Amino acid sequence: MLDISMGREITINQTSSELTFRDILGSWKVRWGINRMNYKVEPGLYRIGNPDKSSPVFVSANYKMSFDSLRKELSGFDAYIMVIDTKGINVWCAAGKGTFGTTEIINRIAITQLDKVVSHRNLILPQLGAPGVIGHEVLKYSGFRVIYGPVRAKDIRDFMNAGMKATSEMRRVKFSAYDRLVLTPVELVNTIRPSLMIFGVLFLLNLIGIGPFGFVDFYGYLGALIVGCVLTPVLLPWIPGRAFAWKGWLLGLIWALIVNMFNGWPYAPQYSLLKALGYLLILPSLSAYLAMNFTGASTFTSFSGVLKEMKTAIPAIIISIVLGVILILVNSFI
Amino acid sequence: MRNRYLKNVSTLKMGSEKCTGCGKCLEVCPHNVFVMTNGKSVIAQKDNCIECGACVKNCPFNALEVKPGVGCASAIIKGWLTGTEPSCDCSDGSCC
Numbered sequence: 001m002l003d004i005s006m007g008r009e010i011t012i013n014q015t016s017s018e019l020t021f022r023d024i025l026g027s028w029k030v031r032w033g034i035n036r037m038n039y040k041v042e043p044g045l046y047r048i049g050n051p052d053k054s055s056p057v058f059v060s061a062n063y064k065m066s067f068d069s070l071r072k073e074l075s076g077f078d079a080y081i082m083v084i085d086t087k088g089i090n091v092w093c094a095a096g097k098g099t100f101g102t103t104e105i106i107n108r109i110a111i112t113q114l115d116k117v118v119s120h121r122n123l124i125l126p127q128l129g130a131p132g133v134i135g136h137e138v139l140k141y142s143g144f145r146v147i148y149g150p151v152r153a154k155d156i157r158d159f160m161n162a163g164m165k166a167t168s169e170m171r172r173v174k175f176s177a178y179d180r181l182v183l184t185p186v187e188l189v190n191t192i193r194p195s196l197m198i199f200g201v202l203f204l205l206n207l208i209g210i211g212p213f214g215f216v217d218f219y220g221y222l223g224a225l226i227v228g229c230v231l232t233p234v235l236l237p238w239i240p241g242r243a244f245a246w247k248g249w250l251l252g253l254i255w256a257l258i259v260n261m262f263n264g265w266p267y268a269p270q271y272s273l274l275k276a277l278g279y280l281l282i283l284p285s286l287s288a289y290l291a292m293n294f295t296g297a298s299t300f301t302s303f304s305g306v307l308k309e310m311k312t313a314i315p316a317i318i319i320s321i322v323l324g325v326i327l328i329l330v331n332s333f334i
Numbered sequence: 335m336r337n338r339y340l341k342n343v344s345t346l347k348m349g350s351e352k353c354t355g356c357g358k359c360l361e362v363c364p365h366n367v368f369v370m371t372n373g374k375s376v377i378a379q380k381d382n383c384i385e386c387g388a389c390v391k392n393c394p395f396n397a398l399e400v401k402p403g404v405g406c407a408s409a410i411i412k413g414w415l416t417g418t419e420p421s422c423d424c425s426d427g428s429c430c
């Protein structure tokens with residue numbers, strides 16, 4: 001005769017709402033792009049406090065930052081967290097790829113035997129998981145009803161206190177200057193490798209005597225990077241216009257003018273007009289390109305929009321940089 | 335200060351005759367695109383739409399349509415270079 005004890009064992013891991021120093025150091029490292037792809041939590045069921053059969057179940061991605069930001073907000077709660085396998089990717093990106101998705105949720109409910117752990121049939125999902133999840137299909141195949149919680153984990157307490165209702169404020173994605181700032185280190189780190197390559201080429205050109213590329217080129221370039229990767233993202237809504245590349249170009253142009261003015265233009269120029277024009281063509285284009293790449297990190301761009309922007313920006317950037325490089329090379333031959 | 339992106343680009347479409355006014359799309363949309371008017375959901379701020387597809391997937395009555403995609407330039411470039419559908423390939427960083 002079969003009895004319940006012959007069923008699979010139900011494993012529930014204990015976790016806490018306290019973040020340790022290691023958790024905090026870990027998230028700092030991720031911001032700087034150190035080991036960011038290896039920041040995972042084991043999928044499965046976790047308990048916070050002392051949950052019973054009527055305690056709420058929250059669903060999280062197995063990216064450690066997603067998991068941590070959720071459990072941090074659950075202090076004082078008795079709850080379960082069902083961590084699904086999103087290959088260590090955050091909720092929003094995983095939902096876009098479909099790994100934070102209907103099938104994985106249905107499977108994970110079966111694996112963790114959630115139906116035996118709790119007596120209710122509600123799952124609280126982060127709202128940003130919605131692009132990957134067909135709520136009514138989860139209900140159809142697992143019997144669990146999907147309730148979308150607030151966008152930000154910090155609103156969870158209010159959401160629960162309001163009887164699992166989110167205000168429209170909690171439903172909206174925001175993108176504050178601080179949100180944008182914390183995304184910029186990775187953007188900068190991503191430019192290190194191509195930059196080293198560019199420096200290498202310039203150094204070679206110096207060696208074979210086509211140079212000389214010197215200090216002005218160096219800080220001009222570096223400034224354009226910072227304008228594109230940090231300044232434009234942080235100042236985004238205040239820069240006139242809508243397209244990211246345009247915004248980056250505008251600030252880059254200001255930077256290029258500053259570089260030229262530093263070097264005495266227009267009254268006591270330290271270098272020729274060709275070179276000054278070269279900077280005006282190259283530096284803003286560089287910033288424009290980097291700013292355009294920030295569309296991916298931003299929260300309010302659409303595929304159709306980015307595509308439209310790129311169709312104009314990319315040819316313009318290429319032409320402008322090529323022209324600029326020609327001017328500067330011609331200049332060094334004169 | 336509000337962040338705004340390009341106008342008149344979103345591929346979002348609503349088939350009003352199918353909409354039952356269940357309100358799911360208002361619940362999942364992260365950019366406040368819909369409002370409920372006379373028992374039906376209406377696209378009120380189309381330019382806010384980021385084509386994430388959340389509303390389309392979660393509408394139980396298939397009233398909505400959008401071509402979902404990632405609003406990420408480097409993903410699109412990679413898509414062009416490799417001839418694949420652009421997807422947010424987070425392994426090289428900046429996407430998310």
Ligand code: SF4
Pocket residue numbers: 352353354355356357358359360374375392393394395396397398
């Ligand atoms: S989810 Fe679909 S049926 Fe429900 S209100 Fe929105 S469009 Fe209408």
Ligand code: SF4
Pocket residue numbers: 346362363364365366367382383384385386387388389390400
């Ligand atoms: S695709 Fe996303 S942003 Fe656009 S209306 Fe639907 S839920 Fe809102």
